[in-house]
Amino acid sequence: MTETPQAEFPLADEVREKLRKVSTATLTTLLLRRGFKNTFMKAVYPIAPGKRQMVGEAYTLRLVPFREDLGSIFSRDNSRDVQRVTVETIPPGHVLVIDSRGDAGAASCGEILVMRMMVRGVEGIVTDGGFRDSPSIGALDIPTYQSAPAAPPIMVKHYPVEANGVIACGGLTVFPGDVVVGDQEGVVVVPRAIAAEIADEAVEKEDIEEFIALCVLAGEPINDIYPPTPALLERHAEWARNGRKSNAMERMKA
Incomplete structure (x- = not known):
């Protein structure tokens, strides 16, 4: 079994600032030179182009298809619900990357939760599904990326089961601690071990x-x-x- 390459120390500020100045196009070219062909998320777009460049370590959330015996959205225990716990525990400066299986049939997150993460200092949020309240989320001071808007509540399609494990998002494998960079074209995932180089x-x-x-x-x-x-x-x-x-x-x- 392959161990997850977790980051042992925070991403250096100087590395973060250098990545804020470069495009995802440049990053994909350099990663290709090193043999990494699949580094740009497919069908994942900025909700509101023109935001600041997004750079941060990945903190992941995995959603599985909802099943009716898993409970009701109207009677969730916030102290145990994986999505709500994640919102309150993701470290500042990190990017929440949500594995929604490419399904925008229901929301992976909504405005209030995004707002809470923004206030807590989260760097950005990415899903290969969709957000509800997308117009309002686009007006917030936090970069957000999605496949398409998704008005229905999360449990029409999704159930959160795991935080900070290995996921797939936008056709990429994402490990916790990978460096996630987003600009006006989309999102690139840089393996943490080579991020500084x-x-x-x-x-x-x-x-x-x-x-x-x-x-x-x-x-x-x-x-x-x-x-x-x-x-x-x-x-x-x-x-x-x-x-x-x-x-x-x-x-x-x-």
Whole structure:
């Protein structure tokens, strides 16, 4: 039996901040270079595009199909209900990732619970199902991602059975402690063991691509600059040494 690769220490602030500055597109490319092909959640979208970048360690919740002998939504014991306990125990700075089996036929969560997690400092919430009260949730100051809106209450389709175990969400395996990054395109899961290295590489890659974009806007063809050639990398280094001034690029072209 494979052990869950739990994080032994909190995600470093500097790693978190680097990941806030890079795109999920960049991260998927770097993960692919390391052999990780399946890292971007399928059919999971931001409820309200334009929110801040979401970066945090995964804290998971697993939902199974509801069965009528499991109880009633109208008579739940909040002290024992796995969903409610999770809302009150997920650590600040973490991302709640909900395994809803890709089923948005009923809500995986609603506005009041999302609001409570926001107040507690939770970084964001992701489900491959749906939220009820989606318009109101989209107005809250917390990034949220779903497959589709889902107005019916949770127990029309789902029953929460486990917190912080290994789950599937959006077609990905998610371990507690994995690093979850969300932007306007969607959500990427980065294995915790390589998160710091990926963050460093992503910042460097996007810095180089910023310079390439300046070259393209200046009229250069992509043949000799993208993917970056050794000559392009030398020009980029000179640009960086010159304070990242666009006219440095023109001097180097002359």
